[in-house]
Amino acid sequence: xxxxxxxxxxxxxxxxxxxxxxxxxxxxxxxxxxxxxxxxxxxxxxxxxxxxxxxxxxxxxxxxxxxxxxxxxxxxxxxxxxxxxxxxxxxxxxxxxxxxxxxxxxxxxxxxxxxxxxxxxxxxxxxxxxxxxxxxxxxxxxxxxxxxxxxx
Numbered sequence: 001x002x003x004x005x006x007x008x009x010x011x012x013x014x015x016x017x018x019x020x021x022x023x024x025x026x027x028x029x030x031x032x033x034x035x036x037x038x039x040x041x042x043x044x045x046x047x048x049x050x051x052x053x054x055x056x057x058x059x060x061x062x063x064x065x066x067x068x069x070x071x072x073x074x075x076x077x078x079x080x081x082x083x084x085x086x087x088x089x090x091x092x093x094x095x096x097x098x099x100x101x102x103x104x105x106x107x108x109x110x111x112x113x114x115x116x117x118x119x120x121x122x123x124x125x126x127x128x129x130x131x132x133x134x135x136x137x138x139x140x141x142x143x144x145x146x147x148x149x150x151x152x
Contacts, residue, residue: 041077042151045151079150085108087106087147098120
């Protein structure tokens with residue numbers, strides 16, 4: 001159950017910008033989770049370079065099964081952005097709260113920062129709905145182990 005919530009959390013925050021006619025299927029979610037980036041994500045995080053994710057290219061990389069797992073630069077950038085973002089997110093009660101006020105704090109584009117913040121808001125609304133149906137549902141903390149999985 002916690003694995004499902006983690007997967008949902010990543011995808012909700014990272015891909016809030018995906019258009020409804022191009023929604024994230026379970027297959028796409030699994031592809032994002034399963035795709036490794038050959039160290040590129042970790043390199044981006046460690047260098048603290050400015051990152052702007054091209055969402056159209058990202059969606060194409062998710063859909064393109066012909067590329068090898070190490071030829072997906074937008075996916076590596078998206079995972080690096082998530083790593084930076086989630087370092088500032090914590091669980092308070094049944095809501096995820098981000099302490100960031102601007103994209104500049106984590107050296108990412110304003111556009112992607114807005115998508116992440118909008119995704120967090122939408123995700124928290126969905127959590128409220130899920131908790132109303134299942135009050136005993138446990139929400140996972142953002143742990144160092146979870147953050148490490150984003151670097152792979």
